[in-house]
Amino acid sequence: MDASEISERIQCFLEREFPNEGVALALDTNLLEDWFIDSLGITETVLFLESSFGIRLSRADISGENFKDIESLSALVARRSAE
């Protein structure tokens, strides 16, 4: 699966699970500032990433750098998939 496909699936998930009227979700939208509404949203995103891409995430992956935007999440998935 290439990076654009990963990003697209993450984007669909975020738009479906965390509808945010009035804000357009782009690949570089700051998820922490403009999208997630609470820490449960982060937990659900972890569940989605693990089940959709067959990866295992750890506590250390829950960081501001990894969850900054769709591109950084996509890069995290790519790194974990390659391991």
Add this chain to the structure above:
Amino acid sequence: MPGLLKSVPVDDALRRAHDRHRPLVVLAVLGVLAVYVYLFTQAAGSVGLRLPAELAGDLGVELPAVFDDDGNVESNLQISLTDRVDRSDDERLVFFGALAAAFLCAYFLPLRYKQASLVLWATVAIVVLYGVEATCALLLAHFVVYLVLHPDRRRGLPVSAAAGLAAYLAFVHEAGAGLDRWVWIGLLPAISAALYRHALLPALERPRIAAIVQPAAVHSAILTICVGILAESRTGNAWQLPLGLLMFFWQWARMTMYYIDHRDGQVPSDLPLHRYLAVFVSPGAIPNWSWGVSIPQGYAYLNNNFLSRDKNDIVVDGLRLLGIALLYLVCWDWLRNGVSQWLDGLGIPVYRCNTRFLVRHFVAGAEVGTASVLLTTLLDLARFMLFFGSVMHFKVGVWRLFGYDVAAYYDRPWKATNLVALWGRFAFHYREFLVRAFYYPSFFRLFRGSRHLRVFVASMMAATVGNFIWHVSERVFFRELSVDDLMHTVGTWPYFVLLGLGISGYQLFRMLRKPTRKPWTRDRWIAGDILAAYCTLQFFGLIHIFMRPASGGTVGDLFRLFLIGFGIELPR
């Protein structure tokens, strides 16, 4: 509310760009601190000014229960665990003085000296307020943790020698006089450095030993509780800990956060000592030291938020919080008194807005109605929130004065429409501690095959188990290491279970049914938000019945009282 994830690393070049001076901001800070000094110390009387109570009288303002006998404002802002300075007013004056000096240094000094100056001024204040012995015991404990978590021969040897000197000043400085004293002063640092060089360093090079020694040093507070309780059960004598160590143990939550950062690779291995100490020994940690939940952040969060945007904007945000804190500090008792008297006048007893008095009354055999239970628990929660919020706003405000863009600990909890949101709004940094220390370890290890079970168990681990462990440590350290105090906390278990079930239940509900609108959107559903906010606060208030047991009462009595809140009356 993204929580800790909002913080991302900031480099020094950006910090320097944010470090611009504005004299008006400095004057505003000094002005606000002067107001605090005027209201909460005896300084006004000393310089011949009208005292706050006299000034209020001159202005015709009546604020019953606000002023104390010596004419200034009664305050929750305390210097805990010490009576070294005669009066609490004078303790606050020392603190405000150190705060002003620390602010000026942190504001004007070049970037590389800012954090060191905060450590220095905090140490000076702690020496004056708690004494040399306590300060040295506190520093000794931190030196040991630093040496264990950051092993390095070049940096470690002087720190280990300093630890030896701190040990002398904390524990054995009265052991001898004259020549003996100098022998001790020379001997202890030398022994300490030798132990570090030839025992600790080689041991820490072995991963298996490091994996035992490092968590043991970090969690020494909890280990001490366990050993102390066991010792008491065998000998019948409760342990009394030296004050400095007690102060160190009170920082267990913050230490745990630091250790999580350390394990996650977010703390540089070559971190200088003063930047380690800046996390723990800062003026922002001094007021209400024994409120251990206050800002339990580790290195990464504080470092990432240090001068992460324009310094003056952060300071002004801090002033805003100090202003709100001032309002709460001055008015909370006046409000509590007024509401309590008004409701008592209407024939609805609310027991001075205190659930503890309600429980005592009920356990003593008196009849209590549903309205009384609901109003007393709700008003007690409001009382506690104002009381708690005042100190937390002050502490966060102080951190912001130093350029740390720390999120508010307390953010209008009455707007929470569910228990998860309530915790984020009521005790934001404490919730983050529970999430990182208890929720994530469970979530990433247990029940990975079941989404719902995984979330449920992780939530219970944080809200019930972690929360309970923290409250045990709080209770035990607040008194002494004794079985009685432990049993008292164990008896409050229903609070933790009900809170955990409430939070876990909401998380599962949210997973099954996604919200389609944001709370407090101005539409026709806003009445539902108001109802949800009331139910959330009322439930949280009601379960506090279990946190206020009365002597002679049983858990069954507390459950009966709890159910009366729902209109269910069981026979005694």
